Amino acid sequence: MSGKKAFVIGHPIAHTRSPLIHGTWLDTHRIDGSYEAIDVAPDELPRFFERLRSGEFVGGNVTIPHKEAVFALCDDVDPLAKTIGAVNTLVVRDGKISGTNTDYLGFLGNLDQNAPGWSEGLEDAIVLGAGGTARAVLVALRERGIGRVHILNRTRENAEGLAAEIGGPFQVNDFAEFSELAPRARFLVNTTSIGMKGTRFPDLPLQKLPNSAIVSDIVYIPLETALLSDARALGLRTVDGLGMLLHQAVPGFEAWFGVRPQVTAELRAKVEATL
Ligand code: NAP
Secondary structure: OOEEEEEEEOOOOOOOOOOHHHHHHHOOOOOEEEEEEEEEEHHHHHHHHHHHHOOOOOOEEEOOOOOOOOHHHOEEEOOOHHOOOOOEEEEEOOOEEEOOOOHHHHHHHHHHHHHHOOOOOOOOOEEOOOOOOHHHHHHHHHHHHHHHEEOOOHHHHHHHHHHHHHOOEEEEEEEHHHHHHHHHHHHEEOOOOEEEEOOOOOOOOHHHHHOOOEEEEOOOOOOOHHHHHHHHHHHEEEOOOHHHHHHHHHHHHHHHHHHOOOOOHHHHHHOOOOO
């Protein structure tokens, strides 16, 4: 019986699926702990950190709009979270608050589970987008040792800025170059918000990808974006974005409650039912 308490803070916080994910794992492992969603407005953040230091919680998750602001309040932030520029997980030990980012592990965990071997010998990958989530994806691809990562973004300067800031095997290209790059790319991932609300990339000739290519999306509402359904129609392997959301929760749960939880089909179905 641990009675350990964890949380997710954000503002607003009503739509978070994290309590469902962690609550399911607490039940599965019969841990006497809790995980609650707490609405913390930006000006209340320092006071919430005082509460944290008092030892009330073992840690928790951080979501919009606090992912950058918590940097200044943590006692330490790990180097990859600094590179990604956002903290989504806090761990409290002996009154010390450590910040980390588990999105890149979530991205890798999802692909490793649903497309085993996807990164073996992968020389060329294409990343669509250069926003906040692209940072975690680029760090993940760099850490996995992918040969060359082509970044295609609506605003080229944003991609150039990101590539320079993160540093890695990155090459910025224009969308117009997709047809030339695609035949060598065995991995394609969308990190933009395109795909939500029925939106789609206007001109992306997926048929130029090799038959062995894996196409992934980080958008998970809807679960099957136009990009994924187009890829599937061409017979390509696809991995949707829901797994990233589920897998990013694993390291936090393990750090707080001492058990490494599994992303099971049952958990996925439970969360999918709420989309
Ligand atoms: P963001 O920082 O605002 O970045 C948005 C990206 O999308 C930028 O590259 C932007 O290009 C591009 N973009 C937006 N509208 C576009 C349009 N009409 N045409 C072309 N490009 C467009 O967003 P984010 O926080 O990274 O989130 C992106 C998506 O990831 C969201 O749908 C979010 O729900 C999802 N997400 C999923 C997970 C998961 O666990 N699966 C985790 C986090 C986020 P410019 O640079 O040109 O503006």
